[in-house]
Amino acid sequence: MPELPEVETVVRGLRQSILGRKILSVWIGKSDFIDNPVALALLAGQQIESIERFGKFMLLRLASVEVASQSANVGTEESTSVLEANDASSVPASPAALLVHLGMTGQLGPSRADVPFDKHTHVSLTLDDGRELRYTDARRFGRMAYLTAGPLAQELACFGADPLEVSAAEFAARVRSRNTRIKALLLDQTVFRGVGNIYADESLWRAKIHPARVGTRINAKEAATLRRVLQHILNRAIIMRGSSISDFLDANGEPGEYQRHHRAYGREGKPCYRCRTPIRRVIVAGRSSYFCPKCQRAPRIRKHKRRQRS
């Protein structure tokens, strides 16, 4: 399941393999995960100028290439939904970007054009070196959107701080300003962008903080520790090219290695690496949360709003 380290891994792979390539044509299969499928046609004729990560999103920034008429000689495949750069009437005015979210099972990477599509390949972009950039996603929990500068800025403005760049002061402020459980808080992309279920659990285990602790009751020292271990874990995971639980593959189709270093996630019933107490699993914020009941002390029962009279 792609979270920050996995997306970063894919982004780095794509930079190596497709940066600077021009997109010649666009093929779309199932499109229910694309904001505005028709707009994807505007990709044709544009160059991939930069590739960035924003939280769990990938951002392929595009530059229009001034070429008179594109007649992409890609042969005449089943042209049912092959969209080519047609008349220069639709040249984008402002710099645009392709926003990609991998959801649970999304994969994005270049492929030789003569390799048959995977069963769940839904988008294929023909590149000017003959390869194709393909998006494959069995569950289609991912998202793809072609956005011009304005809407893109609007989209990105909703997200919280990057956990790798946030200062200690801002981290603590964000954590301690929310009257919600720390697990839900870490998963909330408007608080911190890029943290998902695995790295939330791993960082809480390492910081010895129970997932049901309330943000406002996290003290300054705990917040500082949480930020430090979260950054450490994310950086380690990036070096290990992410966690491959079931589906994740990088842009080259290779799995990551960090799953071997998980201390809590997916370890229900297995002994805690610190104290040998069996790891437990509970549902917090609707998500499986793995923690050590001894190292991560449970908060006192939350007091519900008491009505003076009813």
Place this chain on the structure above:
DNA sequence: CTCGATCCCTGGACGC
């Protein structure tokens, strides 16, 4: 403001 429930979707695990 925060909560849980529900939906989206498919593959894999499991039981019979």
Place this chain on the structure above:
DNA sequence: TGCGTCCAGGGATCGA
């Protein structure tokens, strides 16, 4: 072998 059932989960949405 082949069903049916349950589960995983990021995110949107909705009512409480």
